[in-house]
Amino acid sequence: MYDYLIVGAGFAGSVLAERLANQSNKKVLIIDKRNHIAGNAYDHYDDHGILVHKYGPHIFHTNSKEVFNYLSRFTEWRNYQHRVLANVDGQLLPIPINLNTINKLYGLNLNSTEVKEFFESKAEKKNEVLTSEDVVVSVVGRELYEKFFRGYTRKQWALDPSELHASVTARVPTRTNLDDRYFTDTFQAMPQHGYTRMFEKMLNHPNIHVMLNTDYRDVVGDLVFKELIFTGPIDEFFDYKYGKLPYRSIDFKFETLDQEVFQETGTINYPNDYAFTRITEFKHLTGQKHHKTSLVYEFPTAVGDPYYPIPKAENQAIYQKYHNLASKMKATHFVGRLATYKYYNMDQVVAQALTVYKKIINQEILVN
Ligand code: FAD
Numbered sequence: 368m369y370d371y372l373i374v375g376a377g378f379a380g381s382v383l384a385e386r387l388a389n390q391s392n393k394k395v396l397i398i399d400k401r402n403h404i405a406g407n408a409y410d411h412y413d414d415h416g417i418l419v420h421k422y423g424p425h426i427f428h429t430n431s432k433e434v435f436n437y438l439s440r441f442t443e444w445r446n447y448q449h450r451v452l453a454n455v456d457g458q459l460l461p462i463p464i465n466l467n468t469i470n471k472l473y474g475l476n477l478n479s480t481e482v483k484e485f486f487e488s489k490a491e492k493k494n495e496v497l498t499s500e501d502v503v504v505s506v507v508g509r510e511l512y513e514k515f516f517r518g519y520t521r522k523q524w525a526l527d528p529s530e531l532h533a534s535v536t537a538r539v540p541t542r543t544n545l546d547d548r549y550f551t552d553t554f555q556a557m558p559q560h561g562y563t564r565m566f567e568k569m570l571n572h573p574n575i576h577v578m579l580n581t582d583y584r585d586v587v588g589d590l591v592f593k594e595l596i597f598t599g600p601i602d603e604f605f606d607y608k609y610g611k612l613p614y615r616s617i618d619f620k621f622e623t624l625d626q627e628v629f630q631e632t633g634t635i636n637y638p639n640d641y642a643f644t645r646i647t648e649f650k651h652l653t654g655q656k657h658h659k660t661s662l663v664y665e666f667p668t669a670v671g672d673p674y675y676p677i678p679k680a681e682n683q684a685i686y687q688k689y690h691n692l693a694s695k696m697k698a699t700h701f702v703g704r705l706a707t708y709k710y711y712n713m714d715q716v717v718a719q720a721l722t723v724y725k726k727i728i729n730q731e732i733l734v735n
Pocket residue numbers: 374375376377378379380398399400401405406407408422423424425426427428581582583584598599600617674675702703704705711712713714716
């Protein structure tokens with residue numbers, strides 16, 4: 368008899384398994400339908416011996432000291448600040464858009480004050496910033512929006528930015544300085560020996576039993592447990608009772624080249640050309656030294672594993688119905704990107720899981 372059955376061995380499930388076993392002495396069974404732990408953060412050495420991320424590039428960044436300290440129990444870190452260039456008008460330009468982006472794109476020599484005035488002269492003022500188009504156009508104007516955001520977003524989501532919630536493109540800020548880092552969080556680092564190794568350490572506890580290649584739906588009838596933690600898609604859990612929640616998927620195409628370096632930054636975005644959105648070269652992220660190099664191309668698609676919840680009012684309305692059902696189930700907890708239908712980064716999922724753990728334990732103290 369297990370105290371907890373946890374469905375999904377990604378960040379949400381593994382953090383809860385670790386806390387419940389390690390901190391509260393609970394007996395935990397964690398299952399995943401895939402043949403590995405770590406969920407979408409899974410990394411492994413490819414046939415050429417290069418460390419790659421099976422589900423696309425994962426760069427860790429957070430402003431939460433609590434999250435960073437928590438994960439630091441299971442890994443050492445390699446400092447890494449991600450940089451991205453966008454292939455626009457035949458040039459490779461820094462994205463997020465910054466002072467250099469504008470000077471290179473237009474052959475100018477503006478300073479920070481002048482570029483601020485430049486943006487202001489182009490910006491289209493909006494009474495309300497509601498959509499992913501509004502976010503960009505209201506800050507940098509339509510031309511830059513069309514060069515850097517419209518094509519990328521249409522490829523990534525198969526929706527026009529005007530149909531997507533503002534929060535999507537708001538992930539990418541606009542800067543008037545020279546900061547060319549993709550993220551500005553306080554903590555930016557990669558697990559020194561990879562994500563999978565970090566998860567192995569999290570789950571290495573006598574009270575945690577891991578079962579892979581196991582779909583929840585096939586085994587739930589045979590298992591005995593007191594409480595359930597579900598981190599898969601919430602609509603699937605409820606047998607699509609209120610209809611399917613749309614998710615965006617990606618086809619990852621890997622390539623290994625017989626050369627040491629392919630591109631100058633970890634990721635290069637292709638907003639306007641090709642069917643893929645970006646190319647990532649893993650060695651920049653991992654710091655690995657190797658005479659070959661492995662890349663991943665991301666081709667967004669409607670079919671395939673559910674990777675991205677799609678932030679849009681009508682999808683949120685469907686999710687809300689599932690959430691209402693879920694909140695009535697006292698012994699079942701829904702956690703993570705798919706189970707709460709939120710476009711969360713890894714650190715946000717860790718924070719959410721730590722919060723759920725505290726809630727579960729406080730509830731138990733109240734009941735007993
Ligand atoms: P997942 O990692 O998806 O884990 C859920 C697990 O549940 C899966 O392993 C799945 O197999 C399992 N499961 C589902 N249904 C069942 C079932 N019926 N039975 C058994 N098991 C089941 N975040 C960042 O912070 N930085 C990044 O750079 C970054 N890059 C990303 C790039 C891409 C292409 C993608 C898709 C995501 C990226 N993320 C990034 C987000 C990150 O992947 C997520 O925040 C995080 O992995 C979510 O963890 P999770 O546990 O909620 O879900």
